[in-house]
Amino acid sequence: MSSAPQASIYSGGMSSLAAGSRLRAFAQSGTGIAVAMAVTNVASYAYTMVAARVLGPREYGAFAGLMATLLVFGVLQLGLQATAARRISAEPEHVGQIEKSIMKVSYRASFALGGLLLLAAPVINAVLRLDNLLAAALVGIAVVPTSIMGAQAGILQGERRWLPLGAVYLGVGIPRLAIGTMLIVWRPSVELAMLGVTIALLVPVAIGAVALRHKRVAGFHQDHRGRAVLRETVQNSQALLALFAISNIDVVIARNVLDEHDAGLYAAGLIMVKAVLFLPQFVVVVAFPSMSSPGERRRALVRSLALVAAIGVVAVLSSWLLQDLALKFVGGDEYAEIARTLWLFAALGTLLAMLQLLLYSVLARRGQRSVYAVWLALVVMVVGGLTTASLTGLLTVVMAVDGLLFSALLVATFTILRRTAPDREPVGAGR
Template identity: 55%
Template sequence: MSEPSSARRALSGGGRVAVATSAMNVATYGFTIVAARAVGPSEYGAFAACLSLLIVVQVGALGLQATAARRIAVDRGNVAAIERAILALAGKVSLAVGLLLLLLVPAIDALLNLDSLVTAAVVAVAAVPLTLAGGQAGILQGERRWGALAVFYLAQGLPRLLVGTSLVLWRPSATSALLGVAIGFLFPLVVGWWVLRDRRTPDVVPPEHSGHSMLVESAHNAQVLFAYFALSSVDIVIARQVLDDHDAGLYAAGLIMAKVMLFLPQFVVVVAFPDMASTESRQRALVRSLLAIGVLGCLAVVAAKVLSPVAMFFVGGADFGEVEDLLWVFAALGTVLAMLQLQVYAVLARQARRSVLLVWAALVVLVVLGLRVESVAALVTVVVAVDAVLLTVLTLASLRLASRAAPAATRAPG
């Protein structure tokens, strides 16, 4: 396939994935709003705590997805074998995660202060389809089946909104809301099963694609992603420690803008990841994706500065007016985090082992420096600075390694 044709295909696929992930995020956010209004503050607090735990559990699914996508992208001759191995591994890992969480139900109930073993048990049940879906998504991503992956992402968001809303209106409680989320996780599984139902059965699975090797890689991927999620989330914990309740609330409101800018270009990472796994296209995919996220982020930063009264409507309204002058900084933070997320996936794509140490080091530096600040402006400035330095270091490392790998791939025989 020629480069222009490949670029047009990626652009078309990116558009479909962009629409699907946007709809998924809007539906997820919409259900969160419905649940908050329907169940009340106390029950919503329990529901939000359970969702936070599921986000942590999700790193396992994302680790499996990255493993499947990377291996399929770089070894097109063994796609059937990789599919078979990753689906088998995803099934085992999902059952193991679910069983472990079931055994920890009393601990989850006490840790999250749920006062309901049933609610804690629903968390364990929800973790099974959530983890299993990671393997399916990785196959579709690695094969660049963007239309099917777009439907997969739509199935992750829209059913949650419809089913979850019905349940919380019928019986307003944290358990009902969480049950809606768990049932919603089943729909993408159905989509994945349908589009993968005709997959070929390989005669033998090559040793390099054994279940053990995939488990090791998935565990590494999950650890890298966990480090990134910790880095991108620790600032709100720091805010609760160094700021009073009022200023911590202002910081949390500003983070809404940052999270919007983090999730808005999510489709760029999804589409670029298979290309970043290939030595021939790694540098081109990385540069183009960084530029795309950067341009989108710059436009958002300018809009947040010029149209700050409009932006305030989406981050809490007049009660949080003191943070209005800083919204453009939070938009910049979200842009840096989005570009940093791309770089983390670039690390996964080339299976670097030492680069993750930089992420953990940045987390330590951020905590040390963040605990010394005394204002919202100072904290967000420190976070942007630390994340920007990490982004610069990872970008330079990625481009240097990509430039070295490309000539070697060009000289390779065959």
């Protein structure tokens, strides 16, 4: 018998094994997490695009308001993730204790926040002018798995376990698109659009639980007790709350100063903003451990800002040159009135993405005082936004405030990094 077929089979098997090894190495790398997050963002915004088309401007404006509210209160998720990732990156020898403390804090905090939002459902209903108490209540339910997922993701990020972290992120977007689309196609309504989001959030929590199923020896260190973890989580969450409030308050302002049609158009424009904001989010995930190291943080921040800016420039130019394609992305011909201004929404998304990166650099060095500028900018945006009466006027105010805030934080951040010696920087000394 000839050995050629056997050699061919052996060669084919070796090629398959090599291909599998390369694929696994890719999935476990920073590039792999970038692809996973890109797929998640595409799936998430595909769902918002489907919702915009199926629900129409009026109903979609209400849904966008609810999603913005969930995003703002989702800062607990991001606060838990930042706390876990920073602590594990800085002290990997205490990963068991940190994981145990983080998960305990996440369960208690997520159910407490969820309960508060359920009680506040009538307030959410009134502020967003929904006339739909059930849809408002779903925000309180959805925030629970969102927060738990944040703790799980932070542990995986701190351990640099990119493969399971990528699986968690994929579990956010793809089920949302599949489940949410089925529900709103069956019965187009705001409450079913939110129900699809809520049900889908159970998937990444399940994936995270499987990834963290092996318990480690906890040990003990004074700095990683539950109270210390909670304190840092609260500090991080309030900083991120400021950022996400200023990133989302404009849709609430729009619901109160514009008529329902124009508010829906503005909400459609924000699909572009959120796409450009979250497209480079992988940069923050990968760079955050380096930004936590005094010797690496300045170089990591410069490179990350340059990458985010480059992605933003491509998005702005694409939105300007390919208006018809951009219009389809945000909802189609029903939103044609904002086609010529979509590049401005893309520019706004770029500003917010760079602001997000700057704020994470503050959290990485345990700074606090720079956050006050974000809260001040929020007040200015609300006051200025409430004086507008048109979509263009509101967009102008929002872009001006975000631009001034970015400039101020950029100058302050690099001044601090230049003046502070890496080996002498005390915790909490940053601004």
